[in-house]
Amino acid sequence: MSAQQTNRSEEPADDALLAVDELRVSFPGKGWRTPATEVLGGVSLAVRPGETLGLVGESGSGKSTIGRAVLGLVPVASGTIAFGGERIDHLGSARRRAMGRDLQVIFQDPYTSLNPSRTIGDALAEPLIAQGTDVRASRERIAELLRRVHLPADAAARLPREFSGGQRQRVAIARALAIGPRLIICDEPVSALDLTTQRTVLDLLLEIQETTGVAYLFISHDLSVVRFMSHRVAVIHHGEIVETADAESVTTRPHHAYTRTLLLASPVANVARQRERRAAARESGLLEQKP
Template sequence: MNNTPEPLLTVRNVTMTFPSRRRRAAPVRAVDDISFEVAAGETLGLVGESGCGKSTTGRMIVRLLEPTTGAITYGGRDISHLGQRELRPLRRDLQMVFQDPHSSLNPRQTVARIISDPLLVQGSSAAEARKRATELMELVGLIPEHIDRYPHEFSGGQAQRIGIARALATGPRLVVADEPVSALDVSVQAQIVNLMQRLQRELSLAYLFIAHDLSVVKRACDRVAVMYLGRIVEIGRKEQVYAAPAHPYTRALLSAVPLPDPAAERTRERITLLGDPPSPAAPPPGCAFHPRCPKAQQICRTEAPLLRVTGPWEERQVACHFPEAA
């Protein structure tokens, strides 16, 4: 008998294709047949270069975008193609924190209105929504008396705390955090990551943590999924991925992360990838990474590798014909 609890979120063979803005040009496949799961109370990090499809994946999960193919299942229910009326009650459980705190907050509204809006949409009274907004201000480390100020009166870190408070207003179970600290100073980044981890413990939250900074992901996440040109090329527990990266792309990303030890930084191997990522409108045949891969062979140019278990860990999967030995 299988006693493994059902995942909170399941993404299966999801693809997102956008029509090209140019006439007769090929459509852009931003996300290409990805699959992963997020358990209740877990943080899954989604990492990769700009343009690899991370943010598009996050927007599909909270249904700001409708996937072209595949299935997104939340709490055992397929939400891939629900209409707006069916999505409204579901949005209590699925919320998003955006990358740029100031551009994601309405400059014409007070903080009270910004945090209260999700509750008002869900049917709360104005008095109830304001009371909840005040509680959330305190929960995220802001002064409740500042609730009637406007976003421009707050620093970047404070504005991101407001964005987090807004995401928590409806009591979600899953929060998609799209580059939540990349626009902030390094010292402020640590504060926001600490805040998110505390809130996760107190509120039993699950996160999909989208980022390109692997040092932040290592601190914030339980598992890591690495994306390249719309596909997941490696996924596993962070200890496995960071200690023994199996995909050449993962190894290259990790080699670019600065080390705190100057001696180790000077002597370690740096992997430099040649060329630029291919266009998602015209991906190369076979493995999408083969034009930049130092290990590419003929099979890589003709046959796309599938995610499969690699090494001694059952949780770690790699899409590579010649993965590194653990």
């Protein structure tokens, strides 16, 4: 794949589960005379059934806005979003709720994603009840979900404050899985966790994908995490996709200068090597010079 090819947004594939085509999102200015700010400038990407597309970029690049647009949480200025062959970029609220069976999300913060006053069982039952599952079937499904995310059966009767951050994120994963979605948007799902817990949660996500065939749009600022999780990677910079390819190519032989700079900024275990990479990243302008 040439540098010219990788520096363009991806053309949505015919077999795509999620197809985003020339998506533009703008946010209004703070004052009435302030012009709108374009956050996404014609983004195209595709997620195929059963695969993980990693979406990586630094803070403010627009990566989370893509996820929020797919979920219907921000308005779309132009372009299209299709899921399972159906346009979803301007769905009404009733149809959007019905899509919850196939499209779910795991947010970044396990501490705020659960209601502190409701039990874990209540949190897991909510999407089931919304889809019309009866009480007995809900209890059985909740027990199955807790087993799948490696939490004890009595977790259903406990409150979120009784669990660690990693355990809460497992609950969030269980809730996303509750009604068997085809795609889960993972928006920085491990960035609030320590390194050991991150690996546990990532391994769990991979295990779930292997056993269920669910697809992930995995959003992160960490290129090493994206490489571990993804089949393919799309790199976003200032609201535009600058490179898309298989995970190994993007994370070891990147074509675009911005991707190479992201790679330099990724942490490595060797202290001396890390110092060299940090210096190179500062020279490239990605990291600020220390006074």
